[in-house]
Amino acid sequence: MDRKTEIHNKLLKLVKSDNVKVDELLKDHLYTKLGGKADFFITPTSYEEVQNVVKLSNEDDIPFTLLGNGSNLIIKDGGIRGIVINLKYLNNISSDGHTVVAQSGARIIDASRYALEKHLSGLEFACGIPGTVGGALYMNAGAYGGEIKDVLDYAYVIDKSGKLVKRLASELDLDYRTSNIPDRGDIVVEATFNLKPANYEEIKAVMDDLTYKRESKQPLEYPSCGSVFKRPPGYFAGKLIQDSDLQGTNIGGAEVSKKHAGFIVNKDNASTTDYISLIEHVQKTVKEKFGVDLEREVRIIGEDKE
Ligand SMILES: Cc1cc2nc3c(=O)[nH]c(=O)nc-3n(C[C@H](O)[C@H](O)[C@H](O)COP(=O)(O)OP(=O)(O)OC[C@H]3O[C@@H](n4cnc5c(N)ncnc54)[C@H](O)[C@@H]3O)c2cc1C
Numbered sequence: 001m002d003r004k005t006e007i008h009n010k011l012l013k014l015v016k017s018d019n020v021k022v023d024e025l026l027k028d029h030l031y032t033k034l035g036g037k038a039d040f041f042i043t044p045t046s047y048e049e050v051q052n053v054v055k056l057s058n059e060d061d062i063p064f065t066l067l068g069n070g071s072n073l074i075i076k077d078g079g080i081r082g083i084v085i086n087l088k089y090l091n092n093i094s095s096d097g098h099t100v101v102a103q104s105g106a107r108i109i110d111a112s113r114y115a116l117e118k119h120l121s122g123l124e125f126a127c128g129i130p131g132t133v134g135g136a137l138y139m140n141a142g143a144y145g146g147e148i149k150d151v152l153d154y155a156y157v158i159d160k161s162g163k164l165v166k167r168l169a170s171e172l173d174l175d176y177r178t179s180n181i182p183d184r185g186d187i188v189v190e191a192t193f194n195l196k197p198a199n200y201e202e203i204k205a206v207m208d209d210l211t212y213k214r215e216s217k218q219p220l221e222y223p224s225c226g227s228v229f230k231r232p233p234g235y236f237a238g239k240l241i242q243d244s245d246l247q248g249t250n251i252g253g254a255e256v257s258k259k260h261a262g263f264i265v266n267k268d269n270a271s272t273t274d275y276i277s278l279i280e281h282v283q284k285t286v287k288e289k290f291g292v293d294l295e296r297e298v299r300i301i302g303e304d305k306e
Pocket of ligand 1: 031065066067068069070071072073087104105128129130131132133134135136137138139140141142143181186187188189218220224225226227299
């Protein structure tokens with residue numbers, strides 16, 4: 001039996017067969033609509049299944065990668081070796097007093113809307129961020145003056161050894177678009193947000209205003225990964241790109257958005273190579289013109305196509 005069949009058979013003993021896919025095309029799961037295939041793509045339905053897969057990965061030396069909603073990821077055209085874990089079926093959201101508890105596969109937008117329905121304030125900033133709760137914790141997602149760090153009380157994670165562990169927000173080193181989740185190799189499975197009771201109409205007015213701002217400024221009609229670059233200290237990435245006359249520049253099907261200079265859109269069937277080449281071109285041009293290094297916010301993972 002070859003190794004791939006062997007791993008497949010082992011996965012089928014741990015996760016329901018409908019939830020184990022082989023050679024899954026990842027572009028269908030990514031906001032950018034870019035990326036090759038995953039050897040295995042699994043969608044566990046319990047924490048125990050996730051724990052068992054982590055243990056299998058340790059015992060048989062099989063790499064795994066977490067995929068949330070794919071809104072902050074570029075996956076290369078050669079795809080991902082090993083197991084891609086997607087927690088979309090672990091998406092329950094509940095509330096207890098002033099807290100909202102969300103499983104990590106829930107969309108942070110849904111957690112924000114749920115908080116509104118419960119008349120709880122604090123997650124308004126997240127009402128247009130198209131990621132999952134797990135992806136939002138991973139990079140301390142934020143917008144319009146708010147961020148996960150402001151509202152997260154604690155999270156449950158599955159650690160490298162497969163144990164379910166509680167981590168307080170203060171233990172996650174949450175900072176501007178970063179956390180220690182990747183360094184620790186934790187898988188976030190649940191988050192508890194501490195919110196404040198407030199008036200429904202007031203919360204809704206803030207969310208409506210942020211939605212209007214987002215829709216009027218961002219090129220939401222095209223696939224993208226949102227803001228490609230972090231805000232460099234003392235500057236705005238979008239302004240530097242705009243002042244470098246890069247808007248409308250394209251490589252293959254990838255284009256620096258004419259609507260929002262901080263976005264690169266997949267305008268016409270771009271390959272990952274086009275997209276990455278355009279990111280590098282923007283970084284090089286801005287460095288030459290203004291001497292500023294643009295650090296990527298978006299993560300690039302996977303293998304080059306042979
Ligand atoms: C149109 C658009 C607008 C955006 N606007 C904003 C914005 O205003 N503010 C902002 O901060 N971001 C924004 N983003 C970026 C993105 O939505 C956020 O970074 C989001 O938090 C990513 O979540 P995700 O589930 O899509 O993660 P993915 O892109 O799937 O993954 C991102 C990283 O998180 C890891 N990960 C995912 N789930 C888990 C988990 N359960 N446990 C451990 N690791 C995990 C992945 O391995 C990967 O390394 C925007 C993106 C788009 C496309």
